[in-house]
Amino acid sequence: MYAIREALAAFRRAPVLTGLSAGMVGLALFVVGLFSLATYNLRIALSAIEERVEVVVYLRDDARQSEIDTLLVELAAFDEVSRVTYVSKRDALERAQRELPEFGQLFLESEVNPLPQSLEVELRPGNRTPDVVERVSDAARGYPFVEDALYGEEWVDRLFALRRIGFASTAVLGTAFAMVAALIIGTALRIAIFARRDEIYIMRLVGARNGFIRRPFLLEGALAGLAGAVLAVVLTYATYRGVYAYLFEVAWIPGSWIGIGLLTGALFGAASSAIAIRRHLREV
Amino acid sequence: MIKLTHVSKEYPKRGYALHDVSFHLGKGEFAFLTGHSGSGKSTTMRLIHMADRPTDGEVRVSGFSSATVTERDLWKVRRRVGMVFQDFRLLPGRSTLENVSFALEVTGTPQKAIQAKANRLLTQVGLATKAGARVEELSGGERQRVAIARSLVNDPYVLLADEPTGNLDERATRGIMELFWDLNAKGMAVLMATHDMELIRRHPHARLFELDQGKLVYDSAATDSVTA
16 A cells, blocks of 8 residues: 555656656667567568468479379378378469460460479478478488479578578567666666655664565556556557558557567566665665 | 674774674663764664674674674564664654654554554654644754654664754753653663763763773773773
């Protein structure tokens, strides 16, 4: 009760200071919010590309149906494989005519179908990684009637490199700005602690427990962090609306991310004030 | 109740503030701790209040030892030892009642009981009629009474007073001393640091400790002067 009253009173006593600290935390977390927005949309884009990752096993023209069936069963037996589709030479030609109309005439005039029969191996979500596609390809290449197995090695590697870069930059920049936010809250709390040093001194003098002294400050820090996080969400949303309306189509980050952001803001606020008050109590 | 055994306190830049001090203050005793400025009076008070720890030796207060009490348990010591200072250390901008109530609240007194107990303490120190006055409106003597009322919120066994009359005139000093003797008559031990020898002479029944350059050089309860 005392802790809640004092924490709220702190906002009333020094509205400019608390407002400024919440505002600065909000700006720091806003950067984290923008990065989350970018990361989330990058993730969506990469997932769309990732869905197209598949292994195509090209078969020799003289491959017998029984051999093809054996390979098909073996490839389908991989846990990571969701579907294996046989594409005959005729199917391949029809698809080429459909998808590449500019070469339509060329295909029609040709007496021999130049396209090979193949097996298209689709992978389950989460398994479209370089090592899985390589393993599946290597298994197919072991058959003498297999011409080659391709999966766009170069761009699969690039795709995953891009994902790693995205993840690493989110982690590094997110941590950096979260630390900035924590430092701001810590500094604001140190000012608040300094402003109330007489009260803290008297609390210690008459035998208040340390936990009792700390609680209002922890709550104050948590509230400042939460207020900053709310502000960051509002700013990020405004940016999202602006980008969506004037630049290009983007997706809004999921509610769970916002929840985590708000919780993190509050926890960072509480943690940084805990450090500040702990240091102060050691000194008095 | 309070026992100092071969207590020394050394500060990194100042050197020794106290050197091998030993004494015992029993239940219900009234003692002065005197000495020139820098003799170690305030250091002794701080050590007894466990605001600081000795470099060597041991301070025991009401069963707690400076050697073993943890930071976490210091509040237990502070509730057994009341303390007042020369500069009162009251919360400015608040009333007399609020200053005492604050101490009651932060030490866990139930909300319903705070007002009644604060009023009782103010009556005990003779300030019942000044409960609503802001501390800035009070005289020095009255402010010290508020500080004393605040120091009594936990019903301590001992009251430490560090130069409590240093800022007071003759009349206010007399009033504060009467209050201390009243508290002592009710069983509370009082240890008062002062360099006012005239004041000490007016209270010949009190025990006297004298410090000089961090060493205890006199204890009136001992047959002879204590030599270092």
